Each structure stands twice: as structure tokens, then as C-alpha cells.
Amino acid sequence: MFKKILFATTASPVCDNAAKVAFDLELKWDAExxxxxxxxxxxxxxxxxxxxxxxxxxxxxxxxxxDWVKEEMKNTYDKLLQDAEKVTxxxxxxxxxxxxxxxxxxxxxxxxxxxxxxxxxxxxASRYRSVVGxxxxxxxxxxxxxxxxxxxxxxxxxxxxxxxxVATDFSKASEAAFSWACKLAKQVNxxxxxxxxxxxxxxxxxxxxxxxxxxxxxxxxxxKIENKYLPRLKGFENHTVEIWEGAPYIEILKFAxxxxxxxxxxxxxxxxxxxxxxxFGSTVEQxxxxxxxxxxxVNKLDKA
Amino acid sequence: MPEGTLCNKKxxxxxxxxxxxxxxxxxxxxxxxMKQLDVNATVLWGVIRKTLKSRLRTWLEICAHxxxxxxxxxxxxxxxxxxxxxxxxxxxSTLGELVKRKGKVxxxxxxxxxxxxxxxxxxxxxxxxxxxxxxxxGVMFGYLRGLLFSQGFVPWELKIGxxxxxxxxAQMDVTTEDWVETCEWMCEEYExxxxxxTFPIDKPDADIMYTVNAREVKHYPEDLAEAAILFxxxxxxxTVPSQGWEETSLAMFAGxxxxxxxxxESVYDAMKRLKSKRMVVTExxxxxxxxxxxxxxxxxxxxxxxxxESLHYVEWLAEALRTGKLKIDPSKKIKExxxxxxxxxxxxxxGLAECAREIMSYIAEDFREMTxxxxxxxxxxxxxxxxxxxxxxxxxxxxxxxxxxxxxxxGAKLVIAPCHNCWDAIRDMxxxxxxxxxxxxxxxxxxxxxxxxxHLKPKDE
Numbered sequence: 001m002f003k004k005i006l007f008a009t010t011a012s013p014v015c016d017n018a019a020k021v022a023f024d025l026e027l028k029w030d031a032e033x034x035x036x037x038x039x040x041x042x043x044x045x046x047x048x049x050x051x052x053x054x055x056x057x058x059x060x061x062x063x064x065x066x067d068w069v070k071e072e073m074k075n076t077y078d079k080l081l082q083d084a085e086k087v088t089x090x091x092x093x094x095x096x097x098x099x100x101x102x103x104x105x106x107x108x109x110x111x112x113x114x115x116x117x118x119x120x121x122x123x124x125a126s127r128y129r130s131v132v133g134x135x136x137x138x139x140x141x142x143x144x145x146x147x148x149x150x151x152x153x154x155x156x157x158x159x160x161x162x163x164x165x166v167a168t169d170f171s172k173a174s175e176a177a178f179s180w181a182c183k184l185a186k187q188v189n190x191x192x193x194x195x196x197x198x199x200x201x202x203x204x205x206x207x208x209x210x211x212x213x214x215x216x217x218x219x220x221x222x223x224k225i226e227n228k229y230l231p232r233l234k235g236f237e238n239h240t241v242e243i244w245e246g247a248p249y250i251e252i253l254k255f256a257x258x259x260x261x262x263x264x265x266x267x268x269x270x271x272x273x274x275x276x277x278x279x280f281g282s283t284v285e286q287x288x289x290x291x292x293x294x295x296x297x298v299n300k301l302d303k304a
Numbered sequence: 305m306p307e308g309t310l311c312n313k314k315x316x317x318x319x320x321x322x323x324x325x326x327x328x329x330x331x332x333x334x335x336x337x338m339k340q341l342d343v344n345a346t347v348l349w350g351v352i353r354k355t356l357k358s359r360l361r362t363w364l365e366i367c368a369h370x371x372x373x374x375x376x377x378x379x380x381x382x383x384x385x386x387x388x389x390x391x392x393x394x395x396x397s398t399l400g401e402l403v404k405r406k407g408k409v410x411x412x413x414x415x416x417x418x419x420x421x422x423x424x425x426x427x428x429x430x431x432x433x434x435x436x437x438x439x440x441x442g443v444m445f446g447y448l449r450g451l452l453f454s455q456g457f458v459p460w461e462l463k464i465g466x467x468x469x470x471x472x473x474a475q476m477d478v479t480t481e482d483w484v485e486t487c488e489w490m491c492e493e494y495e496x497x498x499x500x501x502t503f504p505i506d507k508p509d510a511d512i513m514y515t516v517n518a519r520e521v522k523h524y525p526e527d528l529a530e531a532a533i534l535f536x537x538x539x540x541x542x543t544v545p546s547q548g549w550e551e552t553s554l555a556m557f558a559g560x561x562x563x564x565x566x567x568x569e570s571v572y573d574a575m576k577r578l579k580s581k582r583m584v585v586t587e588x589x590x591x592x593x594x595x596x597x598x599x600x601x602x603x604x605x606x607x608x609x610x611x612x613e614s615l616h617y618v619e620w621l622a623e624a625l626r627t628g629k630l631k632i633d634p635s636k637k638i639k640e641x642x643x644x645x646x647x648x649x650x651x652x653x654x655g656l657a658e659c660a661r662e663i664m665s666y667i668a669e670d671f672r673e674m675t676x677x678x679x680x681x682x683x684x685x686x687x688x689x690x691x692x693x694x695x696x697x698x699x700x701x702x703x704x705x706x707x708x709x710x711x712x713x714x715g716a717k718l719v720i721a722p723c724h725n726c727w728d729a730i731r732d733m734x735x736x737x738x739x740x741x742x743x744x745x746x747x748x749x750x751x752x753x754x755x756x757x758x759h760l761k762p763k764d765e
Contacts, residue, residue: 042519042522042523043519043691043692043728043731044519044524044724044727044728044731045519045686045691045692045723045724045725045726045727045728045729046461046465046475046519046552046554046557046689046691046692046724046725047461047691047692047728048461048464048692048694049692049694051735056735058697060329060330060694062326062327062329063326063327064329093523094522094523095523095524098523098524098525098526101493102489105489142493
């Protein structure tokens with residue numbers, strides 16, 4: 001399931017939790033791991049200068065500089081590299097999301113592992129925050145493979161996962177999320193919890209849904225799950241179905257806590273909101289920021 | 305040491321030579337070698353006699369030193385009105401001297417010329433608007449750059465830039481394969497959101513042949529996707545050439561005349577090969593100047609025109625909005641105060657000011673002109689290669705103050721800058737002076753407000 005993994009890192013402590021997961025996957029799934037860092041943002045017009053993503057300073061990016069950064073990355077991941085066998089370290093210049101997508105496409109990876117956000121004590125935190133926030137969203141929107149976003153320490157090895165929550169809104173992208181979650185649950189023999197939240201759209205002031213409307217929505221969602229998903233789980237008994245109502249990201253988080261989820265799998269909604277405008281806008285990002293466990297965003301069927 | 309291994313009179317024509325030059329960080333060795341570089345006065349004078357035609361000779365002679373050009377120059381204004389920044393002085397003390405001395409000049413003088421030609425003039429041509437005789441110092445500096453290049457006195461980055469055009473026919477190391485692959489990639493990435501989106505390569509007899517800036521291909525392919533989406537929504541029959549797609553010319557900034565010709569000819573060949581009706585170039589200023597305004601002369605086209613009609617992106621966009629090919633959702637127009645950076649190369653030097661106004665009238669509710677504006681606008685502060693030369697970074701940053709004050713005076717927090725160099729200069733200006741503004745090309749702004757016809761909307765969910 002994971003033959004080749006791309007770990008897209010800021011090469012700073014922000015991504016330490018993600019690093020542990022990435023290296024663990026390399027080890028336990030015997031996968032190839034590419035540790036990849038995008039270091040500088042180039043200009044639009046003619047200029048050899050790039051803006052260093054971490055410091056905001058101007059750098060003249062050339063091969064020397066790239067080599068130096070790669071050397072630094074080796075030092076950063078020194079300990080993790082000791083047990084690793086199939087790891088390559090690479091760095092590139094460009095817009096982070098674009099270079100991550102380019103690399104994932106070129107290497108045809110099965111999974112991208114990313115950290116989610118930064119810590120305030122980090123150098124250039126505010127700059128990176130905006131870059132990383134939108135980087136994660138843009139990668140999640142366009143990547144052909146699943147993205148695992150790790151923002152908190154994840155101590156459970158993926159092979160030992162016992163509870164996987166898959167949140168669906170019945171979109172095409174959610175199909176992919178379901179397929180992949182299903183495959184993973186079968187492989188590691190975890191419980192699969194299929195979940196849908198009826199969106200009560202708290203923002204639509206004045207439009208309060210009547211209880212029977214909500215119940216009708218829940219009923220119809222249940223039917224959809226029964227018709228769409230359950231037939232595909234034949235022979236795999238460890239699953240539950242649950243439908244709640246509210247603001248989807250809150251309900252997903254509550255449900256994940258309730259089931260002691262090791263992983264939340266969901267689709268990232270491309271057209272839900274403009275990633276440039278809404279740093280914390282989409283459901284997936286809200287879940288990522290608050291979730292205690294890793295979140296996998298799956299949008300496309302290619303690797304699902 | 306007359307000729308250095310890196311700094312010399314030879315042009316860069318191979319990948320090896322290009323890599324050797326790139327490996328010299330910041331051009332340290334290159335500039336060291338330049339200090340020893342001999343001037344070949346005989347050859348230089350020979351070139352001057354052959355290429356300095358009556359127009360420039362007259363300009364040099366009739367300049368009355370009246371000083372009317374002084375206040376027109378943003379570098380004069382931002383450098384404490386230093387008399388050495390008066391355009392007429394700048395050109396007389398360089399090209400004027402060179403001609404007077406019949407090319408018999410030394411290394412120090414050539415250094416002085418280089419530093420003046422690339423750090424005290426962006427070839428924005430604003431001074432020509434104010435000279436009572438119509439003398440255009442920008443044109444003359446462009447010419448001087450050519451002479452300097454031929455003798456090896458050219459900033460390191462631009463020697464590399466012209467070499468890129470010679471080796472790759474693009475300003476960056478983007479091969480035909482890279483280009484085609486990037487187009488396919490963008491199509492793959494966006495076709496789900498935009499059903500029916502295609503990226504037609506080498507399609508013959510299309511209505512539009514689209515050409516770009518290599519930096520879009522290398523670093524910002526979204527720009528290509530945005531262009532494709534807007535053509536798609538407008539129902540255009542368009543294509544991109546697999547070869548001859550690069551419209552920019554660092555060779556023009558460098559003064560490498562031969563490479564200028566090679567570059568534009570690659571685009572003209574594509575026009576002839578694909579037999580498209582019209583060419584549209586991306587939101588880039590100098591690209592338009594190089595390929596549409598100056599290029600035909602470099603290529604020796606008697607008409608002074610490109611083989612097919614050529615449009616800047618703002619011309620196409622204004623037309624698409626005017627004719628209703630693209631329709632704007634009125635509720636999504638820009639509501640906040642917004643201003644527009646008139647690029648020297650397609651506004652002052654090609655007269656497209658009205659197109660820009662027309663576009664703004666469709667997309668903005670509170671459009672505010674800079675003062676001065678249109679043909680009289682100041683250079684962004686980074687044109688003519690100024691943005692990209694490490695040696696002159698400080699001088700460039702000082703020059704940006706004029707744009708800072710112009711933008712502040714409008715009260716707008718958003719600047720539309722449909723030119724790659726202007727975009728950069730404005731971004732750098734914000735990073736240095738922190739005036740709290742945002743800036744954008746037109747394509748992303750348009751995509752947020754354009755009406756998508758029902759049959760082109762994605763059908764899932």
C-alpha cells in the first residue's frame with residue numbers, strides 16, 4: 001500500500017511529529033522515503049534571488065546553497081536516519097505546494113506526509129504559518145495520492161491502528177477517501193467507522209432547520225451509506241455507521257474522540273472555499289488543526 | 305590578463321559555459337576578472353561606426369543640457385536630486401564620451417559605463433516624454449548596453465540570462481520537453497474543476513497562439529492554467545507552440561543583439577508554422593516590447609510588424625470583456641480601492657493605457673489612478689533588468705521609493721500589476737517598506753469574478 005512515500009517537510013521542529021510518522025512508515029512498510037524540503041520562493045520577473053521560506057531573507061539560490069540545505073537536513077534527521085534504509089534527502093527551489101506536487105507526480109508516490117502548522121517560537125513563524133497553511137490546502141486539493149497531515153505527536157505505529165474514522169459527504173472525492181480508508185482498515189485489521197455529519201450551517205442566520213427535516217437528512221444519509229458503501233465491505237465485519245448533525249468539523253472531531261480514532265480519513269473540498277482567502281476555512285483544515293490524531297486527506301481515486 | 309575565463313567578450317553558447325558561469329556564486333570571480341578585462345578600442349569603434357546611426361548621433365549632438373529631463377527620472381528624484389542622476393548627464397558622460405573619444409577608453413571608463421547603464425537607467429523611456437527635442441535616453445542606454453556587452457562589460461546575471469536564450473531559447477533552463485510536460489500536467493490538474501479544459505499544443509490554424517514567460521513554466525505553472533481556463537471560458541480556439549513559446553528577452557536587457565534576434569525569430573517561426581490568426585502574450589511588459597515592438601526590427605522585417613497580429617494580454621482581455629466572451633459577476637467586482645501599475649513597456653512604449661482602463665472599468669468599483677499615470681507613470685523601479693542584478697540591489701531599493709509614495713497617495717491597498725517585473729518590484733517594495741498592500745496579476749482576479757457558463761461547470765456531487 002505504501003511503496004513510495006514523500007515526506008514534505010519544513011525541515012524545522014514544526015515537522016518533527018510528521019517526521020516520526022514518515023520514518024516509521026518507511027521502516028514498517030518497507031517503503032522508499034523521500035524527505036523533501038522546498039527552501040526558497042523565486043520571483044515572477046527576472047531575478048536569481050529567492051525568498052528563504054523560513055527567515056524571509058533574500059538568498060542567491062544555486063547548487064551550493066541547495067547542497068548546504070541538504071546537509072542541514074541530514075543533521076536535523078540524524079537520529080531518524082540511523083535506522084532508515086531507503087531514504088533520500090532532496091531540496092528544491094520554488095513555491096512549496098507546486099514543488100511538492102511536482103515531486104509527487106514525478107515519483108508517483110503513494111502517500112505524502114506533511115506537518116500542519118508552526119509553533120510560535122519558530123523563526124519566521126508568522127510567514128511560515130501563512131505559507132504552510134495554504135501549502136497544505138493546495139497540496140491536498142491537487143495531489144493524486146492521499147496526504148497524511150500530522151500536527152500532534154502520533155505514537156501509534158500505523159500497522160497497529162485499531163480505529164479508523166472515515167468522514168464522508170458523498171462527493172466524488174469522498175468516494176476516494178472511503179476506498180482508501182477501507183483498504184487501509186483491511187490491511188491493518190482496524191475497525192472502520194463510517195461517519196457523516198448533516199451540516200446545519202450555523203452561519204445561515206434565521207434559517208433554523210426543523211427537527212423532522214434534520215431527521216429526514218439523517219435518514220437519507222444512512223440510506224446512502226447503506227447503498228453506496230456497505231456493499232463494498234462484504235466480508236469485512238469490523239465497521240460501524242454513524243450520522244450526527246452540526247458543524248461538520250466539530251462533529252467529526254467529537255466522533256473521532258468518541259471512537260478513540262487513530263486516523264481520520266476525509267476528502268478535501270476543492271471548491272468549498274478559496275484556499276488563499278480562508279487560511280482556516282475548509283473543513284479539512286479545521287479538523288487538521290484540532291485533531292489529536294493524524295488526518296489523511298484523499299481526493300482522487302488514483303491511489304485509493 | 306585581457307580575457308578572463310568567465311568574464312570575456314565571448315558569448316555563452318553551450319550548457320557547459322552556462323554552468324561554469326552559474327557556479328561562480330554572485331559572480332565574484334567574474335567581476336574580479338572584469339577589472340582586468342582589456343577594451344578592444346579598434347573593434348569597439350568599428351562597431352560604433354557601423355551601428356550608431358543618424359538618429360542617435362543627432363540626439364547626442366543636439367542635447368542642449370537644459371535639464372528638462374531631470375525631474376522625469378525616478379532615480380534622480382529618489383537620489384536626492386543628485387546632478388549625476390540627470391538623464392542627459394548620464395548618457396553624455398557615457399555614450400557621449402565614448403563617441404567623442406572614438407572608442408579609445410580604458411577599463412575604468414567601461415566600468416563607469418556599465419554601472420550607469422544598468423543601475424542608473426531602467427530604459428523606461430520616461431525622459432523622452434519631457435525632452436523638448438524628444439531625445440530618448442532610454443533608447444540610447446539600450447544601445448550603450450549593446451556596446452558594453454560586445455566588450456564583455458555586462459552584469460553577471462545578464463550574461464547568464466542572454467546565455468540562457470542562446471542555449472534554451474528561453475530565459476531559464478526550460479526545454480521543449482519540460483514545457484510540453486508542464487502544459488499536460490496543468491491540464492491534468494485542472495480538468496476536473498473545468499470540464500472540457502484542454503491545452504492544445506501545436507494546433508494549426510488556431511485563432512490565438514499564446515506565448516509566455518519561462519518563469520511561469522518553471523515556477524508558476526498556475527499562471528498557464530489560469531490563462532487556459534480563461535481562454536476555455538471565453539470559447540477561444542487557441543494553441544501554444546511546442547517551440548517558440550518564450551516571449552521574454554533577457555538578451556534585450558543584456559544588450560546581446562544577436563541573441564535578441566535568435567529569440568524573437570523562434571517565436572516568429574512558430575507563428576508561421578502554426579498559421580495562427582493572432583498571437584497573445586502573457587501579462588509581461590518587456591516580453592511585449594521585445595517580441596512585438598522591437599523584435600520585428602531585430603529580425604529585419606521591413607514592415608516593422610510581427611508576422612501575425614500580436615496582442616498583449618490586456619488587449620485580449622479588454623476585447624473579451626467588451627464583446628461579452630467573458631462576463632463578470634457584478635456582485636464580485638473589486639469593492640475596495642484599487643490602483644493599476646502602468647508598465648512602461650506596453651503602456652508608455654506601446655500605447656495600451658486605454659485597454660487597462662477599460663478592464664478596470666469592468667472589474668473594479670473604486671479604481672484609483674496613480675499620479676502620474678498612463679504614459680506618464682513612473683517605472684515600477686525594477687525594469688530593464690534592475691530587479692535581478694545583485695550588484696545594484698541597494699540602488700534598486702532606493703529607486704522603489706517613488707512607487708511606494710505613488711501607491712500610498714492613491715489610498716488603495718491593492719495594486720493590479722500585469723507585468724512580471726512590476727509585480728516583483730511591488731512585492732519587494734512591500735517587503736522593504738511595509739506599507740501594507742497586496743498586488744496581483746489580472747488572471748487570478750478575473751477567475752474569481754468571471755461567470756462560468758452552465759455547460760462548463762463541473763458535474764459531480
